[in-house]
Amino acid sequence: MPPAPPSAGEPAPARRERILHVFRAPVGGLFRHVLDVARLQVEAGHAVGIFCDSSTGGVRAEAVLGALAPRLALGLHRVPMRRNPHPLDVAALARLRRTIDRTAPTVLHGHGSKGGLFARLVPGPAGADTIRAYTPHGGSFNYRPGTALHRLYMTAEALLTRRTDVFLFESAYIAGRYRDSVGDTDRLIRIVQNGIDAAEFAPITPAAEPYDLVYIGELREAKGITVLFDAIARIRHGLGRRLSLLVVGSGPDEAVLRARAQSLGLADVIRFEPPQPIRDALCRGTVMVVPSFAESLPYVVLEAAAAAQPLVATRAGGIPEIFGPAAGVLVPPRDVESLAQAVLRKLDQDPEERRNEAAGLSAFIRTRFSMQRMAEGVIAGYRAARESRGARLGRGTLSGSSARPR
Incomplete structure (x- = not known):
């Protein structure tokens, strides 16, 4: 027997959505965000599916996605995707179209530049009232303004706004970058910041012999790791003080970073290790350093801060939103001297004062x-x-209306 309709004055039951999350690489903070949101959407009674790259993520992504797959009513779909525009995009878009035809999602939610492109470019189910949502996670908005790539991607973002129903920015910073680079829009904009679980506030137990510093994250240029290496070299060669660093992560610049550590004479104090659970890595460093040039709202900072790990970080992207009233301690990106001073100040701080700040x-x-x-x-x-x-x-606005670029 069908449920009785709500009585007068009672709220209508919440709509059950059919949600397909589209993104490229199952790695990093973007992947965590999709997993968290997808799991909670399933628990709330929505039908959920995932469409992502099959060539990245390795065994960890396979294990995590494999465990989640039985709960995905719209299925798990993995196809080869490339970070930058590539002929494979045509085949991936065709596969996405077939997936949409079979699963009939009511929401297409694109994450990151590639996922946002695919979710907004692909035709929707015939006759369906499909909402297209977009969460950039930094992506194309992290390119330096004025560069050719920034102009190219912002032109694409303006055109794709015509096919966007809602922007779900994860930080006020990226929402501001959109306004500055693309312009005003009649499409809905919401800021939905990343969130973490209550269990992640449990204190960590420091290792018996921790490294002075720990870096956790992707190994690529935008993360500012070379500036951290330069700061450690300046402290060692200028002050005669030997600081040890644990680097945990993987990425396209790993070989370059290893060579950089060698050329600076730091190979004996910098240890590289592959990705691992963040709390396992946090306990092995006295201070975590986040030297990024560009970020949106990084989970690694949220997770470390929740666990009361002492932090030195740059004033990049949405990191000030995480630090809130304590944002004054953040250092300028790309500034070797400021980073070196902040690292020494935190390491030399009274331990009780350091714990209280954390x-x-x-x-x-x-x-x-x-x-x-x-x-x-x-x-x-x-x-x-x-x-x-x-x-x-209803106001007569065409569904193809666009953002108004400045």
Whole structure:
């Protein structure tokens, strides 16, 4: 027997969506974000699917996605994708179109530049009222303004805005970059910050003989690791002080970074290790350093701050949003001297004062960055986008209206 309709004055039952998340690489913070959101959406009764690259992520991605796959009502779909435009994109888009035809999603949610391109470019199910949501996670908005690549990608973003119902920016910083680089839009914009689980606030137990510093993340130029190496070299060769560093992660610049450590005379104090659970790595460093040039709202900072790990970080992207009232301690990106001074100041700080500062940041994180709030914000964004599109069409606005570039 079908459920009785709600009585007068009672709220209508929440709509159950059919959500297909589209992104490229199952690695890093973007992957964690999709996994967290997808799991919570499944638990809330929505039908969820994932469409992503099959050539990245390695055994960890295979294991995590394999464990989640039985819960994905719309299935797990993996095809080869490349980071930059590539002939393989045609085949991947064709596969995505077939997947959409079979699964009939009510929401296509693209993550990152490639996922956002695919989710907004591919035709939707015939006759369906499909919402197209886009979460950039930095992506194309992290290119330096004024460069040829930035102009190219911002032109593409302006054109793709015509096929976007809602932007779900994970930081106010990236939302600002959109406004500055693309312009005003009649499409819905929501800021839904990344969130973490209550269990991640459990304190960590420091290793018996920790490294002075630990870096955790991708090994690529935008993460600023060479500036960290230069700061350690300046401290060693200028002050005669030997600091040890544990580098945990993988990425396209690993060989370059190993050679850089060797050329700076730091091979004896820098140890490289592959990706591992973040808490296992955090306990092995006295201070975690995040020397990034560009970020959106990095999970690695949220996770470390929640665990009350002492931090030195740059004033990049959405990191000030994570630090809140403590953002004054952040250092300028690409500034070797400022980073070296901040590292020494944190290492030489009274241990009790250092612990208290870390505990204060952890308490701030607990009040602002909830995983449940993030998942609810995403669903609310879908719902508001559907209402906004109806109102826009009701006013006679064409569904193809575009952003107004400045």
